[in-house]
Amino acid sequence: QLQLQESGSGLVKPSQTLSLTCAVSGDSISSGGYSWSWIRQPPGKGLEWIGYIYQSGSAYFNPSLERRVTMSVDRSKNQFSLRLTSVTAADSAVYFCARGKLYYYDSGAYYFDYWGRGTLVTVSS
Amino acid sequence: DIQLTQSPSFLSASVGDRVTITCRASQGISSFLAWYQQKPGKAPKLLIYAASTLQSGVPSRFSGSGSGTEFTLTISSLQPEDFATYYCQQLNRNPSITFGQGSRLDIK
Numbered sequence: 142q143l144q145l146q147e148s149g150s151g152l153v154k155p156s157q158t159l160s161l162t163c164a165v166s167g168d169s170i171s172s173g174g175y176s177w178s179w180i181r182q183p184p185g186k187g188l189e190w191i192g193y194i195y196q197s198g199s200a201y202f203n204p205s206l207e208r209r210v211t212m213s214v215d216r217s218k219n220q221f222s223l224r225l226t227s228v229t230a231a232d233s234a235v236y237f238c239a240r241g242k243l244y245y246y247d248s249g250a251y252y253f254d255y256w257g258r259g260t261l262v263t264v265s266s
Numbered sequence: 267d268i269q270l271t272q273s274p275s276f277l278s279a280s281v282g283d284r285v286t287i288t289c290r291a292s293q294g295i296s297s298f299l300a301w302y303q304q305k306p307g308k309a310p311k312l313l314i315y316a317a318s319t320l321q322s323g324v325p326s327r328f329s330g331s332g333s334g335t336e337f338t339l340t341i342s343s344l345q346p347e348d349f350a351t352y353y354c355q356q357l358n359r360n361p362s363i364t365f366g367q368g369s370r371l372d373i374k
Contacts, residue, residue, distance in 0.1 A: 187367050187368050188310065188353055188365040190362060190365070201359050203363075205362070237309055237310075244316060248358075249358065250357035251359070251363070252312060252355065253300070253310070253355075254315075
């Protein structure tokens with residue numbers, strides 16, 4: 142059974158960088174046909190896709206965040222990571238990592254079949 | 267971005283009721299749509315993908331239909347564990363994967 146577990150800084154000061162890691166267990170992050178996403182949810186609000194990365198290291202980001210987002214993958218540790226720079230209070234949210242399963246070959250379309258439990262990140266001085 | 271608008275945003279129903287939630291896309295997305303259930307303090311759970319394909323392990327009282335710009339999620343006979351918030355998601359990254367605003371289902 143695939144499991145994902147987020148970890149990282151729970152409190153970040155404004156203008157600083159948010160860093161999170163998602164550890165994957167139960168399968169290799171190098172398995173084909175999947176992407177590895179970050180999705181966030183401000184308290185009491187809806188879901189926002191941040192971006193995803195492939196095991197190759199290529200990544201796609203939400204255009205509204207792409208100037209501040211980087212993602213990386215560490216196949217040796219079976220984990221992937223998120224960095225979000227210049228954070229403000231609007232970046233306070235529960236951050237989920239999730240596996241994206243390909244809808245069909247070469248579609249570039251993914252649905253999220255496994256999720257981590259989420260980790261709350263608060264931006265405050 | 268492709269906008270997804272869910273209706274209703276809030277609904278209350280009783281155990282045993284049939285419930286339908288609608289998701290409308292701002293442009294055609296074929297069948298590139300998924301539905302999720304989220305309970306308080308938990309991660310979303312995949313219910314349906316490709317607009318109408320039931321995820322493994324999801325009870326058959328859940329069903330999805332639609333294509334293009336209008337989609338529905340139907341729960342045929344509500345069970346106590348179904349009271350939650352439901353989200354639709356369009357699957358294509360171009361230009362961005364997006365979610366509906368959510369539909370909260372409460373007990374009447």
